[in-house]
Amino acid sequence: xxxxxxxxMMTAVENVMGIPVILQASGRSFEPEAIxxxxxxxxxxxxxxxxxxxxxxxxxxxxxxxxxEDAEASVLSVLMQCERLRGQTRGYFDVTASxxxxxxxxxxxxxxxxxxxxxxxxxxxxxxxxxxxxxxGDIRLAGAPPGADAWRVGVQHPRxxxxxxxxxxxxxxxxxxxxEYERGRHIxxxxxxxxxxxxxxxxxxxxxxxxxxxxxxxxxxxGRPGAxxxxxxxxxxxxxxxxxxxxxxxxxxxxxxxxxxxxxGATESFTAGSxxxxxxxxx
Amino acid sequence: MIGNKRLAFIRRALGTAATIALVxxxxxxxxxxxxxxxxxxxxxxxxxxxxxxxTRGGSGSGVGAGRAGAGEESQQEGPAGPRSSASxxxxxxxxxxxxxxxSSEGSGGGGSASPQAKRSGSGAxxxxxxxxxxxxxxxxxxxxxxDEQNGKLVDVKAVQLPxxxxxxxxxxxxxxxxxxxxxxxxxxxxxxVVTGATFTSxxxxxxxxxxxxxxx
Numbered sequence: 001x002x003x004x005x006x007x008x009m010m011t012a013v014e015n016v017m018g019i020p021v022i023l024q025a026s027g028r029s030f031e032p033e034a035i036x037x038x039x040x041x042x043x044x045x046x047x048x049x050x051x052x053x054x055x056x057x058x059x060x061x062x063x064x065x066x067x068x069e070d071a072e073a074s075v076l077s078v079l080m081q082c083e084r085l086r087g088q089t090r091g092y093f094d095v096t097a098s099x100x101x102x103x104x105x106x107x108x109x110x111x112x113x114x115x116x117x118x119x120x121x122x123x124x125x126x127x128x129x130x131x132x133x134x135x136x137g138d139i140r141l142a143g144a145p146p147g148a149d150a151w152r153v154g155v156q157h158p159r160x161x162x163x164x165x166x167x168x169x170x171x172x173x174x175x176x177x178x179x180e181y182e183r184g185r186h187i188x189x190x191x192x193x194x195x196x197x198x199x200x201x202x203x204x205x206x207x208x209x210x211x212x213x214x215x216x217x218x219x220x221x222x223g224r225p226g227a228x229x230x231x232x233x234x235x236x237x238x239x240x241x242x243x244x245x246x247x248x249x250x251x252x253x254x255x256x257x258x259x260x261x262x263x264x265g266a267t268e269s270f271t272a273g274s275x276x277x278x279x280x281x282x283x
Numbered sequence: 284m285i286g287n288k289r290l291a292f293i294r295r296a297l298g299t300a301a302t303i304a305l306v307x308x309x310x311x312x313x314x315x316x317x318x319x320x321x322x323x324x325x326x327x328x329x330x331x332x333x334x335x336x337x338t339r340g341g342s343g344s345g346v347g348a349g350r351a352g353a354g355e356e357s358q359q360e361g362p363a364g365p366r367s368s369a370s371x372x373x374x375x376x377x378x379x380x381x382x383x384x385x386s387s388e389g390s391g392g393g394g395s396a397s398p399q400a401k402r403s404g405s406g407a408x409x410x411x412x413x414x415x416x417x418x419x420x421x422x423x424x425x426x427x428x429x430d431e432q433n434g435k436l437v438d439v440k441a442v443q444l445p446x447x448x449x450x451x452x453x454x455x456x457x458x459x460x461x462x463x464x465x466x467x468x469x470x471x472x473x474x475x476v477v478t479g480a481t482f483t484s485x486x487x488x489x490x491x492x493x494x495x496x497x498x499x
Contacts, residue, residue: 139478141476148475151475152476153476154474154478177478
């Protein structure tokens with residue numbers, strides 16, 4: 001009985017940063033208060049970075065009430081990482097294009113993953129051996145749930161509510177998905193200003209949620225060619241679902257694909273993957 | 284054109300629905316993994332209107348799930364799949380004081396998962412209806428029940444969904460069927476978590492928006 005409790009998972013849900021965040025953790029020496037600390041951290045990030053908050057550092061920067069030199073170190077660090085990602089993604093991940101007005105920045109596409117990554121670090125340093133941080137479907141996890149060898153992550157088919165496009169088995173990693181609607185707003189191709197063409201969703205499997213999230217956003221914004229680009233990312237896997245219902249799996253994601261999704265509506269879409277240039281198909 | 288007020292309403296509604304959806308999927312997973320005879324205990328933190336918390340009784344077998352190669356920041360590594368992680372689990376045979384989880388406290392009707400039919404043994408082949416705990420969300424209480432036949436999930440029912448505010452009631456009516464199919468499919472593939480477009484996808488958002496626009 002005690003052992004059952006010991007080996008159990010602590011789970012908590014809270015709405016932060018405009019998304020529901022689920023924290024799960026277990027470990028023989030895990031300190032449960034870490035869950036409160038992790039949520040407190042997420043709330044503090046939201047206070048600093050939200051463009052919906054009048055008094056956030058980002059809002060004040062955008063109103064020119066605050067200069068970059070006077071901004072908090074974390075704000076500067078985040079904006080620099082965003083800038084680096086802009087170069088790395090050939091401008092497809094661009095926090096200066098996502099602002100609500102020209103000249104404004106909205107780094108929330110990076111901040112969410114970055115904040116969740118920080119929450120994961122808090123859980124881990126508090127002794128969590130198995131844990132899962134889930135922010136509205138973007139996930140950072142390690143270990144395995146009770147009784148399992150790995151976390152099984154379903155990749156929702158963006159069009160068919162009753163189908164999974166794939167199932168991943170992971171023991172340490174980050175999974176982020178970008179789709180046509182993300183947190184209530186459109187992802188646009190910053191080069192054309194219009195919505196990307198030909199792609200329904202991009203799922204990136206990596207090791208850092210901030211990066212995985214930014215890469216997923218960028219690859220989605222690229223439209224169809226995004227699949228090829230994503231397949232070239234070192235140490236990242238990609239699952240791209242096209243609007244003709246074909247799916248491409250990068251070679252790097254194959255080791256994480258769970259063997260079977262039998263008995264589900266997902267089988268069909270799972271095996272219906274087709275080859276897209278630069279990536280290998282499953283099935 | 285859609286007015287700003289209506290857009291704000293839809294945005295709020297989507298947030299509500301997403302939270303409820305996640306809670307429902309989570310609770311279904313919780314019932315299925317905890318109901319195997321170990322008497323799961325629920326702890327709701329006292330301060331929490333917005334956070335609900337469960338301590339889950341595992342299935343009793345050794346599930347220490349040792350993590351391989353933990354290291355500090357695994358900046359240089361790629362993601363680790365089950366095959367690349369060394370040696371897997373150790374048996375979690377530690378004794379300890381598990382006392383913290385024993386109480387059910389705080390606001391809003393926490394309760395332990397209460398199977399109405401006894402689950403036995405390894406969980407294979409059980410049948411019956413299993414009711415989950417009441418989970419407090421910022422929008423009100425959520426409680427679900429699942430039907431299993433021969434160990435297979437056949438139905439998910441909402442026992443309680445938020446009805447406090449007209450908005451919540453409205454969401455509950457529209458969203459319940461979507462939640463049901465979502466929870467069913469997630470469980471049928473033995474999924475622990477779902478990444479998507481799931482709760483913010485075009486399909487979900489637009490069907491919900493249509494429903495909302497029609498009714499408002």
